Amino acid sequence: MPDLKKTLGAKYLEQTKFDRETLSSRPGPKIAPAPLYKVYQDAQRVDLPKPVLAESDLGVLLQGRRSVRNFRREPISLEQLSSLLWAGQGLSAQAMGHELRTSPSAGALYPIETYLNVNRVAGLKPGLYHLNVQDFILELLEEGDLGPYLARAALGQQFMARAAVTLCWSAVLRRNMAKYGHRGLRYVFLDAGHICQNVVLAAEALGLAQCPVGAFFDEDANTLFRLDGQEESLIYFLSVGVKRN
Numbered sequence: 001m002p003d004l005k006k007t008l009g010a011k012y013l014e015q016t017k018f019d020r021e022t023l024s025s026r027p028g029p030k031i032a033p034a035p036l037y038k039v040y041q042d043a044q045r046v047d048l049p050k051p052v053l054a055e056s057d058l059g060v061l062l063q064g065r066r067s068v069r070n071f072r073r074e075p076i077s078l079e080q081l082s083s084l085l086w087a088g089q090g091l092s093a094q095a096m097g098h099e100l101r102t103s104p105s106a107g108a109l110y111p112i113e114t115y116l117n118v119n120r121v122a123g124l125k126p127g128l129y130h131l132n133v134q135d136f137i138l139e140l141l142e143e144g145d146l147g148p149y150l151a152r153a154a155l156g157q158q159f160m161a162r163a164a165v166t167l168c169w170s171a172v173l174r175r176n177m178a179k180y181g182h183r184g185l186r187y188v189f190l191d192a193g194h195i196c197q198n199v200v201l202a203a204e205a206l207g208l209a210q211c212p213v214g215a216f217f218d219e220d221a222n223t224l225f226r227l228d229g230q231e232e233s234l235i236y237f238l239s240v241g242v243k244r245n
Contacts, residue, residue, distance in 0.1 A: 016183040028181030034174040034231075038113055040130055043139035049079050051086035056205040065200055068209035069159040071241025075120035076164040080206050084240065087202035088167070088195045089114055089133050101133070103194040106187035111176035112195055113232070115168040115225050119147045119161070120241075128225060146224065153220035154213055154237065163239035166213075169195060170227060170234045192236045203240055213237040 004010055086102065089112070093100040098108035105111070114131040116138070118124050127143040147161035150168075160166050169192050176191075177184035196212055203210040214236060222229040 012185070016186065018183070029177075031174055031178040031181070033178035034172050036110065036175065037132075037134045038130070038172065039132055039134075040139040040141065043130070043141060045132075045135075046124065046129070046138040046140060048082040048085065048136055048138060051083040051090065052079055053083050053087065053202060053205055058201075061201050061204045065204050067211040068243065069157075069211050069239075070244050071159065071162050071164065071209055071239075072244050073120070073162060074164070074242040075122045076208060076240065076242060078121060078123045080208065081121050081124075081165060083206060084167070084199050084202050084208075085114065085131055086136070088199040089131065090136065091133065099134070103191070103198050105191050105194070106176065106184075107179055109176050109179065110191070111172050111188050112191050113170045113172060114195075115141075115170060115234075117146055117150045117160075117166045117168060118164075119145070119166075120164045141225070149224055150221070150237075153224055154216040157213060157215070159211065160213065160237070160239045162241065163211075164241040166237055166239045167199060168221075168225065168234055169236045169238075170225070170232050172232045174231060189235065196236060196238055199238055199240075207243065208240055209243040210238055210240045213239065 088103060090102045091099050092102050100108060101110060116129040118126055118129060125143050126145050128141040128146060129138045130141055132139055150166060151158050151161040154160055171188045173188065176188050180187060200210050216237065218229060218233065221234045225234065227233060
């Protein structure tokens with residue numbers, strides 16, 4: 001027990017607890033907010049087709065969901081990719097001045113950005129992309145076979161180089177923590193979990209295999225996507241591909 005209490009995680013949870021006595025009077029850090037949407041203005045834009053998710057029995061999807069690390073070396077379709085991306089962060093409603101998405105987010109702030117390492121998607125050049133959520137398009141950041149570099153950044157997990165696509169989620173920390181301060185980091189990781197679970201269930205509905213990944217060398221991964229690791233940092237990955245029979 002003493003060793004647990006000395007960990008950084010335990011200390012963070014302790015120091016960000018709410019209690020009735022100090023909640024209203026506890027000072028928070030003064031953090032300037034960040035824009036709600038990120039756009040790469042000069043990037044080549046790729047339109048995404050309308051997402052299509054067939055009706056599925058939720059119980060069957062939950063029962064069938066498993067992490068799979070062995071993919072067939074075949075492409076997925078652009079329609080399938082579009083459906084996965086919409087399931088994770090598609091705009092789905094407007095309410096009280098907010099554009100709401102398919103996954104929940106504290107304060108409707110949506111601090112998670114979606115990047116992609118595309119290896120084999122029909123109609124897409126291999127390379128790195130960013131999802132422009134508001135326009136629901138992809139922005140091409142860099143062409144090339146970069147799957148091996150991502151796998152190396154993820155502690156050598158080679159299945160990520162064999163996947164058709166890996167969704168790479170980053171956190172724009174300022175977007176959330178300007179409102180929630182120190183405790184906001186809790187909500188950032190909750191957001192990422194909400195998004196990932198939406199996508200893995202969508203992958204199961206589409207008959208695709210998937211595997212979430214949380215182990216990676218932070219600086220290597222951030223460098224690949226040209227993120228500074230301070231204002232914005234990668235926090236979670238999901239590799240998706242065609243199932244082996």
